[in-house]
Amino acid sequence: MTVRLSRRVRRVSLSANAAAKSRVTELRDAGRDILDLTTGEPDFDTPEFIKQAAYAAIAGGATKYTPTPGVKALRVAVQRKLAEENHLDYPLASIVIANGAKQIIFNAFAATLDDDDEVLVPTPYWPSFPDSVRFNGGEPVFIECGLAQGCKLLPAQLEQHITARTRWLILNSPGNPSGAVYSAAELSALAEVLRRHPQVLVLLDELYEYIRFDGRPAQSLLNVAPDLQDRCLLVGGVSKTYAMTGWRIGFGAGPKILADAIAVVQSQSTSGASSVGQAAALAAYTGGLDFLAEHVAAYQLRRDILVEALRHVEGLEVLVPQGGFFVFVRCAGLLGRVRPDGQRIDNDGDVVAWLLEEGVAGVAGSAYGLSPWLRLSIATATDSVAEAGRRIATACGKLQ
Ligand SMILES: Cc1ncc(COP(=O)(O)O)c(C=O)c1O
Structure with missing residues (x-):
C-alpha cells in the first residue's frame, strides 16, 4: 500500500x-x-550550573506535565531578562515558552496565516522560515538581499513588496546564514515603512542576540521603534547563547492575543515544553552570563x-x-x-x-x-x- x-x-x-x-x-x-x-x-x-539545576529538578520531582504556555517561574525570568537586558517591558501574559524558538515561529504562523497569506522573507534566510510559512498555508515572498547591501533588507525593497495580503515580515538579526546585524539607523528606516502598513506583523528572530563581534551593541527593532511593540513577535531562546540546543527551550514575547493563540496551537501538538528543559532554562536566565x-x-x-x-x-x-x-x-x-x-x-x-x-x-x-x-x-x-x-x-x- x-x-x-x-x-x-x-x-x-x-x-x-x-x-x-x-x-x-x-x-x-x-x-x-x-x-x-x-x-x-x-x-x-552546556554550562555546568545549568546541568546541575536540571539534575536537581529531576531529583525534586519536576517530572510532570507543565502548563502549556510555560512554567511561571521561567516566564517571569524571561520577562525580567527582557526588561533588564533588552529594555523591553512585557506583561507576563505576553510571554510564552515552547520547544525551541522553532516551535514559537511555527505556532505563530499556524495561529495567524490563512491560505495564500504572504510572508516577506529576506534572502538569504534560515530555511525553516519559508517552510514553516508553506506548511501553514502561507506564501513566502522572497526579497533578495545580496552582497552589495550586506545581505540586509533595504526600506525601499520592503515598501515595494508589501501588498494587501502581507501578514508578516521576518527580520533575523544577527542573521543565519549571513551574520549580518542591523544597525539602529537601518532598523529605524525599516520602522518608518512599517508604520505606513499597520496590517503587517513583524517576527523578530533574535536567537543569536548575544553572539555579536567587535563589541557591536545589541539592537532590536523594538528599541528604536517601541510604538511597534503591539505588532511584533520577539523570538529568543537558550539554544545558541547557552549552548543548549538539545534542551529545546525557546520563548516568544508579543501581543497577548498572539501569545494565547501560540499556546492554543501548542496545546494540541506537544503540550507544555519539557519540565527538565524549563528548569535548566530558568537556571540559565537567572544564573548570569559570566561564561x-x-x-x-x-x-x-x-x-x-x-x-x-x-x-x-x-x-x-x-x-x-x-x-x-x-x-x-x-x-x-x-x-x-x-x-x-x-x-x-x-x-x-x-x-x-x-x-x-x-x-x-x-x-x-x-x-x-x-x-x-x-x-x-x-x-x-x-x-x-x-x-x-x-x-x-x-x-x-x-x-x-
Ligand atoms: C535563525 C534561527 N532561528 C531559530 C532557530 C531555532 O532555534 P531553536 O533551537 O531554539 O529551536 C535557529 C536554529 O538554527 C536559527 O538559526
Whole structure:
C-alpha cells in the first residue's frame, strides 16, 4: 500500500543542513578525513550550573506535565531578562515558552496565516522560515538581499513588496546564514515603512542576540521603534547563547492575543515544553552570563581566522559576519572553472561537492535562497576552522 501524503507536508522538505550532515557522517564512516563546517550549534558544552539545576529538578520531582504556555517561574525570568537586558517591558501574559524558538515561529504562523497569506522573507534566510510559512498555508515572498547591501533588507525593497495580503515580515538579526546585524539607523528606516502598513506583523528572530563581534551593541527593532511593540513577535531562546540546543527551550514575547493563540496551537501538538528543559532554562536566565565572553571570543577568533584565510582567495568574496555562527561567502568567481578530474563547477552545489572532495563540508547558499554562496560554520573547534580555511584555499587554487 502506498501512503498518500498531505498537500501540506508535500510543500516542505527536510533541511539541507540535515542532508549535508548525514553526508559527512557517511564519508567519515568510510574513513575519510572531513572537517564539518555545516553545523549551527555551539561546540561548547552546556554550562555546568545549568546541568546541575536540571539534575536537581529531576531529583525534586519536576517530572510532570507543565502548563502549556510555560512554567511561571521561567516566564517571569524571561520577562525580567527582557526588561533588564533588552529594555523591553512585557506583561507576563505576553510571554510564552515552547520547544525551541522553532516551535514559537511555527505556532505563530499556524495561529495567524490563512491560505495564500504572504510572508516577506529576506534572502538569504534560515530555511525553516519559508517552510514553516508553506506548511501553514502561507506564501513566502522572497526579497533578495545580496552582497552589495550586506545581505540586509533595504526600506525601499520592503515598501515595494508589501501588498494587501502581507501578514508578516521576518527580520533575523544577527542573521543565519549571513551574520549580518542591523544597525539602529537601518532598523529605524525599516520602522518608518512599517508604520505606513499597520496590517503587517513583524517576527523578530533574535536567537543569536548575544553572539555579536567587535563589541557591536545589541539592537532590536523594538528599541528604536517601541510604538511597534503591539505588532511584533520577539523570538529568543537558550539554544545558541547557552549552548543548549538539545534542551529545546525557546520563548516568544508579543501581543497577548498572539501569545494565547501560540499556546492554543501548542496545546494540541506537544503540550507544555519539557519540565527538565524549563528548569535548566530558568537556571540559565537567572544564573548570569559570566561564561559567555569566553565563548564569543572563541567565535570571533574563528571568524577572524576563516575570513583571513578566504579573503584573498581568487573567486571568493567574503561577507564579514558581525554576529552569529557562520561565515557566508559568495563564490560566483568559481563558476565555469574545471576540477582536476575534468568536472565543471556550474553552481554552489558543485562548489560544495568539490570542497567535500577536498575534506571540508559546508552548505550551499541555494539552501538559504541565495546563490552562488557557501555557508561555513564557526561553531566548531578553532583548529578545525583554521585547517578548513587552508583546505578551501588550496581546493580553490586547484580549479582551472
Ligand atoms: C535563525 C534561527 N532561528 C531559530 C532557530 C531555532 O532555534 P531553536 O533551537 O531554539 O529551536 C535557529 C536554529 O538554527 C536559527 O538559526
